[in-house]
Amino acid sequence: MRNISKTTTLEHKFPLLAVENNCIISKDGDVTACFQVHLPELFTVSSAEYDAIHSTWHKAIKTMPDYTIIHKQDWFIKENYAPDLSQEDQSFLSKSYQRHFNERPFLNHYCYLFLTKTTKERMRQQSNFSSLCKGILIPKEIRDKEVIRRFLESVTQFERIINDSGLITIELMSEEDIVGSKENPGLLEQYFTLSRDSSTAMQDIAIGAEELRIGNKRLSLHTLSDTDDLPAQVSSHSRYEKLSTDRSDCLLSFAAPVGLLLSCNHIYNQYLFLDNSDENLRRFEKSARNMHSLARYSRANQINKEWIDLYLNEAHSQGLSSIRAHFNVMSWSEESTELKQLKNDTGSALALMECKPRHNTTDVATLFWAGIPGNAGDFPSEESFYTFIEPALCFFNEETNYQNSPSPFGIKMADRLTGKPIHLDISDLPMKKGIITNRNKFILGPSGSGKSFFTNHMVRQYYEQGAHVLLVDTGNSYQGLCQLIHGKTKGSDGVYFTYTEDNPIAFNPFYTDDGVFDIEKRESIKTLILTLWKRDDEPPKRSEEVALSNAVAGYIEKIKYEDGYPSFNGFYEYVKGDFRKVLQQKEVREKDFDIANFLNVLEPYYKGGEYDYLLNSEKQLDLLTKRFIVFEIDAIKDHKILFPIVTIIIMESFINKMRRLKGIRKLILIEEAWKAIAKEGMAEYIKYLFKTVRKFFGEAIVVTQEVDDIIHSPIVKESIINNSDCKILLDQRKYMNKFDDIQKMLGLTDKERSQILSINMNNDPKRLYKEVWIGLGGTHSAVYATEVSTEEYLAYTTEETEKLEVMDLASEFDGSVEQAIKRITLRKKENNISINS
Template identity: 50%
Template sequence: MEAFNLLPVYKVENDCIISMQGDVTVAFKLSLPEIFSLSTAEYEAYHQGWVKAIRLLPVHSVFHKQDWFMQDRYRADFENVERSAASGFLSRSSERFFNEREFLSHECFVFLTKKPAGRKLSSSAYSNILRKSIVPPSSIDRSLVSDFIDVCGQFRQVLEDTGFVRMEGLGNDDLASTANAAGLIERYCFLLGKDEASMIGDIQVKDGLKVGDKHLQLFTFADTVDLPSLCGSRINYDKYSSDRTKFSLGFATPLGQLLDCNHIYNQYVFIGDAQLTLKRLEAKKLRLQSLSGYSRENAISRDAVNDFLNEAIAAQRLPVKAHFNVLTWTGESVESRNRAGGSRGRLEVGSRSSGAAEVKNMVSAAMAKMDAIAKLETAGAPQVWFAGLPGNEADFPMNDTFDTFLEQATCFFNQESSYQSSLSPFGIRFGDRLSGRPVHVDISDEPMRLGWITNRSKFVCSPSGAGKSFLLNHMLRSYYEQGAHCVVVDIGHSYRGLCDLVGGYYFTYTEENPVSFNPFFLGDGEVLDTEKRESIKTLLLALWKKDEEGYRRSEYVAISNALTMYYAFLDSNADVFPCFNSFYEFLMSEYLQVLEDGKVKEKDFDVSNFLYVLNPYYHGGEFDYLLNAKQNLDMLHERFVVFELDNIKDHPILFPVVTLVIMEMILSKMRKLKGVRKVVLIEEAWKAIARQGMAEYVQYLFKTMRKFFGEPIVVTQEIEDVISSPIVKNAIINNSDCKILLDQSKYQNKFDQIQELLGLTEKDKALILSLNKANDPKRKYKECAVILGSGHTKVYRVEVSLEEYYTYTTEEKEKVLVQEYAARFGGMQKGIEALAEEIRSRGG
């Protein structure tokens, strides 16, 4: 018999599938919530959304949800990796590292089918020749079809209003094949992946299902005896749960993302006439009542039917018929398929498993997690498989369904999808929590556009050893490669490797090479504006007066006038280099003449005291290097600057001066670089800054930078710092809409304090305390929780290539090794490349 005589689909038109029997099917593609992102309350609300939407469907309709899970591999995109930046090679190394990374891709479709009211199967007693029409009258009634399409629109609206699901209507080309792409109907027939080219294969139903070279197995939920005794919208996921938190997962997720093999999960709900169903069950109860005296089983069945009827009436439940099945397939390995010129690298299950026996064990184990028993269909498998063809839902063999309520049936729906990359052009590469597949994540611009956050400020809390340095180095490198200006205030030399790699400025204090600045220098195109003037005056007053000393208004005005005269002097004396030395000499010569002329009275400005106190910063003084730098002068246009304060954090003179210079530079970048992203990362140095009376600056920074396209990031290690510091509590946390937390397991017994302080929800708490609980032992990575505003929390992997690892490492032994290789091979990049290649060649 020819194929078109078997295919139940008559035509695809007007974005609908019309079957040979006159059934009308409307198809949608769904975007589901990402796995590990919903709370207990959200699962319940999500579940109720499905119930409300399906209740809209008319009598004699079929709801069919079809989730495709296919093994795939990440394909590196080397062409779009930026090569111009010095750190571009890290992006390339990351692409190589993740290339061919295995993961499970997911697609979800929903088919809504309306069966004609007079639909009957043909027979000799009711031949087509006796019919007025081959198809039932309702199939050619335009108003009835139009009404059903309207109901489908209402179904979509109700489901999208939950906020958990996005739906996209599938058109003719999506359903029926085109010259360039296989449609969904063809894809189901031949089990083709989303990007696979059309390939026709033989379909065999004798001695087991086989499509081309794929051997199919069908596992069903078709008998209430094999179903779990209890079901719900969610279950506890023990791997991520703790003594204090229960981690929620969708009830049917073990048959979705957690079932790591090629499979399709079909979920059917058949909407019949509720009154007829209840009437049928009443008759069944009476029969069982009359037979209950002969068998205890009949008495138990009678009570079960009676309970079902009571619940249907009392709770206004909708009785439906349901069916759920898992279709799996195994085939040749990807290696042999590639040798044969196969499907562009599509990964078959054979590359990771031994075949049908192992897949059967995997499905059985997954169903056991739901407290259900897997049934391997054999005799009825072809009919069930064929009914899964889009548009053929109405021909499902009803003997393979069971009676239940809609609320219970929807518990068996797959609720989640895999992690999705953001479409935003700006972002960071993180890893999918399940497989580590790279995902592009925007934690700055997109959340602002969506209204999740009102500022880009970030607060990072990470105990020692939790992966903080790798996360923040990775963030800074991503921001830098995308054009941002990065300023880091650090204690601990965590960013030396990245700074050297990108050719940035690294300011640190050593006896041999003390840190030096030049706040008096004006770069090309820079003028002595009010901001520059104020920053120099603030610096000079800080050098002159102690913290507890105030200054008179006359002294402030005198210094301001002195600066104006100094820069006028520079304009007329081009050979004089602007620095503190020349300013000091100007005061001793030109400005003293002004005093002698009586233009400034000595009681208003004690210039002798001023010169005496500032003498240590002049040529020959103890700190003459500090404000007279002749290199690294143009800080405004330098895109990566690190200030390492470890050696001077307790110095009573150097630390306040350096801090003021840093402030001036950050403020200058903030106000003068229009339309350029500015990132200011303050590591543990914030504690030293606050101790030195600079707390107001940190507060100002967090409140103001958002207006200038800025992102202040503050990092702390100890929870006690968060709790005890009013600076962190009042200024930083309250003005940070993005919070990033790493492994907090050591604080889980006192996490309630942190939860209250940071304003975390129970969902946030469960996600944070699940960090690193079930990491893949074969891979090296740490997890982080990103909290954006309220209700948008996600956990990601921070996994890096070998080149990135040696760039970011803070281990002293490894840093020394990197420096040795950099010296040997003539540069940081070449040294890291050589070191990584050597380690890989040793199998490290």
């Protein structure tokens, strides 16, 4: 059958003339400045910040001259995650992570802003005057160069006001961004193909009575163009019920349902038409008088008169500017069966905003044409409604999806909404920007919240990026990862120390490779001996602290000039002999320093004593060259003497490692072991560790699961929390009744509280993951998903049966944990068995 419909070329109908000085010039003489907009991330904006964003838009728009069109265009495009599997230095777990997310679909968001200066006549024209309906487009000369100059000055002011807000930024688009290049399609080409893919070719556009089709893509258009379709009340933000509780509110912008929450390909157009406000109000005054004079013929006239009076009273009493507005959602699909579902989904999204969904089939062509970047002057005026700037701005979409950090260093997390991997830097870039002043981290998560998975996931990525990692564990949480590294490096790394009766952990606190005892080393020795000497509830007197300092200094001076191996035995003998004489010469009284008591208490650690092995090791632990070290001290976690001593000496060993490795990232992670050292006598040492590590390109991380520990321990707050600018919390819903105390202890804002209490409330059942909240410096925070591959799960798991299965199978492969994980993963995939993280 012959096609009898009228056809023409896009070139013949194209309404734009040129792009000059980064502005689009239309054939009707309109000038448009184009910006890319950067919005805050989803679920990270508080009520006050939404109000501030709303106010910022209002202030900026007030600077624009009459007959300006504000066109904000939000693109939401379905894309697939494309991992880089070509890197040769990727580890086994990194490759498995990338394969796990390969082709993961997600909704990507791009936001643009077009400021168009047009004329009074163009602002009033209807759809039958659209350039789409004209036979020949003859370019018009720009009428008034001075008007354009003032408009561009206003654009500059507009840009400055927006960017000074600190919440949203706009960036002027270049000519290449607009028209494209040989390699990348420009904004105009993207609009006419409804695709950002550079391989997508231009296709035929079919405009029918009830349908608009671009290639195989069929468009569905919903409009808000009548006040009857609008809700009774609007606001800058609304409560998102799925992530809110009776004690917290998760907030989104009012238009969020037609933003990222609408999971299909769509464009959300937002138009504000700045007419001459005074002229509009005069027209309404005249209309009100006409309605009043005709009121006796129709009750509708009387009602309309009352509505007009309300509008006029509002405008005059509050000094509001009368404008017109229009909003529409263009969604599309290549499947005709899916198009019906798109219509229903878009209508439901508008209904969530309490708007009346109106599927527009009349002006779909002219509205699509007016949506061309730079062609807002072609908008049909009958599709707009009168309002004020403030309520119209409530329909602006004000958030975007999670963004990758530009920093080369970081960890991989996942977007909680779509599951797309996110590159996140929670150490270096925040330090550089001044968001945080140290890299230390405090992690709080109850049992079963996914804490072990997150910490394993984090330290593994730190290690693979060159960091030296030292872990103090009390539950075998890192055994699988450590043995995997040990096997991969053929024993040169991945060292796992554990305490047994036959092979106890032993140290020598007086040993240094270079013979240098700086102030940090001296303080560490004093703190250790003080721990051995005094009980938790027995603080030392000032005179005792001075005497101990003199004893340590005296022994250090002695070993500098005498041959002999420094050890705790040597220190004990020095105090018993030479230092006793020093005290006698100084006539130090027994009540000021009881040397007999001191020696008696320390005797168990001297040769022949019960713990003589502990502090007199002749074999030094080679921590300097090992990049992944785990001290598992679960066997002595309830030992009142060994547990705190071993923990302190491990940390002292880390400080020694920290001082000597210049310019190399260092990390010490302390699990529940911190409780043994967070006592009265140890507070200064903990504070000292947390402050010192910052100076040596390092970070100290403390992990706990007992909320009562942080609520009832002031030392934790003073020594750990106040010196940890990065706080990481997992699911806290079981502590809902105690969360007021947690919030106060951690200094959390109400916004942060709402984010934390939303963790795991609306997880996607199709994905296996646990959510985690990360807060930086009290100003930047968000909830992310910890989602891992099957291989990572098997390396991180703390389930006894799963761990034994891996270790038993590894023994069949000469101890290779990697081969065991590969075999188990293959078996699970063959049997279609999923894992649960």
